[in-house]
Amino acid sequence: MNETFQSASQGEAPILELEGVQKSFGAVRALRDGTLSVRPGSIHALIGENGAGKSTLVKIVAGVHRRDGGDLRFRGESVDFASTAESKAAGIAVIYQEPTLFPDLSVTENIFMGRQPLLSGRRIDRGAMHAEATSLFRRLGVDLDPRRLARGLSIADQQIIEIAKAISLDAALLIMDEPTAALSGVEVERLFQVARSLRDEGRGLVFISHRFDEVFALCDTVTVMRDGAYVATQALADTTVDALVAQMVGREVGELFPKTPAPVGDVVLSVEGLTSAGVFHDVSFEVRAGEIVGLAGLVGAGRSEIARAVFGVDSYDSGTVRLDGREVRRGDPRGAVRAGMALVPEDRRKQGLVVEGSVARNIASVIRRGLSTAGVLTGSAEDRASSPWAAKLQVKTNALDMPAATMSGGNQQKVVIAKWLATEPKLLIIDEPTRGIDVGTKSEVHRLLSDLAGQGMAIVMISSELPEVLGMADRVLVVCEGRISAELDRADATPEKVMLAATRRNDQEVHA
Ligand SMILES: Nc1ncnc2c1ncn2[C@@H]1O[C@H](COP(=O)(O)OP(=O)(O)OP(=O)(O)O)[C@@H](O)[C@H]1O
Ligand SMILES: [Mg+2]
Known part of the structure; x- marks a missing residue:
């Protein structure tokens, strides 16, 4: 068993530390000063407006992106993950809003993907795997059949499977990027119970959410980011929603x-x-x-x-x-x-957005027929039609010709709303x-x-x-x-x- 998990006192050294981490995508400075210090045995909230750089910070820790500068330390050692596999092997697990399980594999196979226990003669020991999965779920206090296929499971159950996987890998740090967005009240409560038990085992957790009630219910510490930079870290017991909003937004709301x-x-x-x-x-x-x-x-x-x-x-x-x-x-x-009529759907990423398309194209897509002269729609006509709506919704993009896929989650949501409002239904x-x-x-x-x-x-x-x-x-x-x-x-x-x-x-x- 790892030493880090033995005790979880307040004074313990941070498990994850970022200082002045930077990341640019071309001309976009997504992260100017990524600074965060997470203690073991703590649930640390990371909050900030859409596009503040939260997911970018997470992706650097997860090995999805490489940083341009600044310090990143995990368990006291400087690290630079070149891939998600490296970050995972070091003991970091990231749960995204939309888990990525293999639908045609069983729950158990998804948990033990790529590291199945072998019987002599190199046969996979399925019985042992199912038993291990069952005991993981019992530990998490959830009731899931390890033998069923992943296909058709709710998002909440898929997240639990990702968490079970993280525990089976003995992850010391668990990061959850807006995990509750698609969950019902009961599912949120179950996720919180699981998170608390992982905290009590001495793991470090990072929790990202736009909902203050969740942040205050679950977390002990909060770090606020604004415009790609660190603003402040404080104990949640010492702050209020209003104070946090002021730090996040930097202006009156x-x-x-x-x-x-x-x-x-x-x-x-x-x-x-x-x-x-x-x-x-x-x-x-x-x-x-x-x-x-x-x-x-x-x-x-x-x-x-x-x-x-x-x-x-x-x-x-x-x-x-x-x-x-x-x-x-x-x-x-x-x-x-x-x-x-216009319908702005609930799941805007899946149902509402052409992620490869530009922001302007997305907004103009439904009104295209009205915009085109002789059936051809010029880029500038798209821009003219979409920019007032983008501005009204404060879509933060440097240019409307930026691909929607590279926008932050919240900004993608705004593009879909703008697209439907542009039809003036x-x-x-x-x-x-x-x-x-x-x-x-x-x-x-x-x-x-x-x-x-x-x-x-x-x-x-x-x-x-x-x-x-x-x-x-x-x-x-x-x-x-x-x-x-x-x-x-x-x-x-x-x-x-x-x-x-x-x-x-x-x-x-x-x-x-
Ligand atoms: N691959 C990329 N290419 C170009 N720009 C990117 C890319 N990824 C992120 N960005 C930009 O970096 C900035 C920060 O985005 P990020 O996704 O980190 O925000 P966020 O704080 O997670 O916001 P949200 O609350 O909306 O999820 C945004 O301006 C976004 O458009
Ligand atoms: Mg995000």
Whole structure:
């Protein structure tokens, strides 16, 4: 057993130290002063706005990128990892938001990839591997079948498998880059329990998140970054959300949720009896011009599925969708766009972005038909159409012709939102509008939605953040197990009422 794990006192030497680490990509200075010191037996939060350099710092530690300058020490020794394999072998594990398991291998095979125990005669000892995997899961307090294929596992389970792999490799440092973005409340709690037990074993953990409630619930220490540089490190017990926001942003942040009342116009969207067997049932609602209707509920309640059906990316069994009184054909997203609908999907990286394309091309992609003269779209027309929207969303890029793949996670999210707003839809459906978006831009996104409603747009907003729903929505529809379990006016919508309706079982259904 490694000595580092024996005791975890506060005074112990740091396991990971970065000082003045630098990294540029061409003209982009992603990291000017990467400075971080993580003690064993500690969960260290790393926070900062979108594009602050957090993921770049992590990738240097992980051996994905090589630094241009500065010091990097692991367990007291200066290191320079040329590959992820080197970083792993040294005892560093990184869990990304989207794990990369092999779908056609079993859970066990994914854990022991490339280092299967052999029986004499060089046969792989599967029994021993499954037993080892089972004992790892038991230690982590999770219930997973090691023999099943990785295909179809939830993101939460895939992350647990990555963590099990890290432990089996005896990683002394575990870095989690926005691991909770795609998890439900219960899954977040399970991940936190696992993280705490690893901390108690004396490992060092780094946790990246845009959610302050998570940072305060899990971590003991926090380092703030801004514009690629270190700002401050402090104990979380000695600081507040406001103080951290001030350090992150370096300026005043606008009020979150600035929804201003707007005159309500005619019905824009009318959904009647929408049903998709086993997914959602008899869903009916209307949205008027100038209105923001919030869809609240637990993750998995069926909100995104309803949105996808209304927009036509998924089909449904029965019911009708009307826009401005005219029926929208089932399963025809192009028709929906022509009729004036836009859907900003939840998983923007997978569903919303052409990562090889430039920022301008991404933003202009849906309005291309309108922009092109004689079918040819010039680069400058793309720039002209996209730059006002990029500016409104504070997309931080030096040039609109930069490939979207090289942007930070949060900035990619903003590009997808900008792309759909550029179509100037009558109805905007936006799924988790501020997920992965930093606190400074969050209020900008809220202001933008409020302005758009003020100009007469009808908006459906799905959000798992209760304060966001309550702050932004004129009306809240609560979805529970595929049904609308309550409809609450802004004035009536309290956290208690929404939570109650979100967890209500079918047989207790009521329409408020
Ligand atoms: N491979 C790359 N090529 C060019 N620029 C890059 C590359 N990777 C990152 N960058 C730039 O480096 C800066 C820092 O990005 P990084 O991903 O580290 O931010 P982040 O703090 O993780 O942000 P977020 O909270 O949005 O995930 C950004 O301006 C980004 O566009
Ligand atoms: Mg990042």
